Amino acid sequence: MAFNRELVQTLVFPPVTQTVSKKDCQLYALSVGLARDPLDRNELPFVYEPRLRVLPTMAAVLCTSGHWIADPALRIDADKALHGEQAVRLHRPIPVDTPITGRSRVVNVWDKGRGKGAVVEVECQVADAKGTPVWTVNRTAYLRGEGGFNGRVQPKTEAWAAPERAPDAVCDLPSTGQQALLYRLNGDLNPVHADPDVASYAGFRQPILHGLCSYAIAGHALLKSVCAYDERRFRSLSLRFSAPVYPGETIRTEIWADRGRALFRCRALERNVEIIVNGVFEFEAEGHA
Template identity: 50%
Template sequence: MPFTYDEIIAKRADDVPFSYTDTQMLLYNLSVGMGRDPYDEQELPFVFEKPALQVLPSAAAVLGGGGASILSSVDIDWNKLLHGEQRLQMHRTIPASAELLGTTRISEVVDKGAAKGAIVTLEMDVRLASGEPLYTMENVIFMRGNGGCGGPDKSAKTPHTLPERAPDLVHVSETRPDQALLYRLNGDRNPLHAQPAFAERAGFPRPILHGLCSYGIACRAVLASVCAYDPARIRSFDVRFTSPVYPGETIHTDIWVDGDTVSFRCRVEERDIVLINNGRCELNPAA
């Protein structure tokens, strides 16, 4: 039987320990495009560990499995899941390696009706083993097969509105044909991103790039264009996923800068589609 609102809103996991090494962070940075030019001195600190490895803030999305383990006992139609949004609040920069504690809860459930599905938000608060807060992440999942669960029919949050003027900057990122095969080593082994026959059965002509890989590419674009490659500048990084992208396509990130608020969207010009929309990044002051 599909889950009810009361059942899923009660799901919670407190102080779950997990860890990672600098090898995992090197892999993550490479998998979202850092170091494409191995002689770029600005990107070298993200792909070489000396004197100190720098980590993209978006790497938080692959740490600790995103807290999704709290859904393992819930009756979900896993074949009808879509990744709707990703939100990230940074409390300090991500270290090259760390021992962490994560608390995950369901912060919101929106029931769009039996024919439309439910929107479930997982919120994960992560701190260093020594106690200092590291980041808070929200993973918004559109469960198309689980509508009619009860609860509110509207979200308390509204999408960020992009400026109406032309972008102030456009960052161009070429993706590799094998980028999904590299990115999946961060933990998401869904065959949709690797096996052509599986992708075809799912309605795609070929494997698609992970949404969270696109998220990392967008973060790299903002970091390079606005933050002078300083991860400490990024205080928050929120996006809405709107369309899939295929490995090998070129991603154009349109960027608007209004003080400490950076708005952005990502698109593929060749197919005239927007893959990430309503992007918002809040900045910390420059050191």
């Protein structure tokens, strides 16, 4: 049975209010691999509370609409839906111990064609109690096999191409075999990341790493290589997921940076498979005094 396109197209989600604690920030940072070396003084502030700093990519998991695809009324096979693209734009630093509210809605449904799939884009705008914007998140879900309903075609965007030179930086960050089980404690309990039987049904040899965990690992590589761990320089991070990551694999991020903007791509090193493409990172080139 085809997905309920009419219902999906009109989805507006209830507001989600959240107060982010220091513990939330520490758990998130640990779950994406920070402080693997507990003596690393660059990473320790993201997991240790005296002068706690917040990873900017945490915005992707806060005040969201949750695992909305699993709603039976939508008639979507949630186990076969894939995370397509992800973008976060910060307007202000992520506040701690302050209520913030996210308002999510479906902004686009695109038809990739019969035998292919459909793409659903959800936007979440997050603001503080005074209504001041804090960040905006855009993400797409790729619904395998749901295309061919004579819907709108996704417009073409500017072609992404790596510069014809060696990367300015290459950063290898390993994941662990249990990383998906730790990362799911941030709130994404989709069983494809934990249950071997569900993963097999979805076509994977084992549970896969969350796309947003891979997103955060790429963000870590950029924060380390481009911003010298100064999270205040983060402006926006967008990318497209091109293949799943299996827990335990090393993610290599290749970076070309110039004047407040960096292009990047990532691969699973052990399989030599590109897992993230079309990466664009915007940052404050000079940092803050």
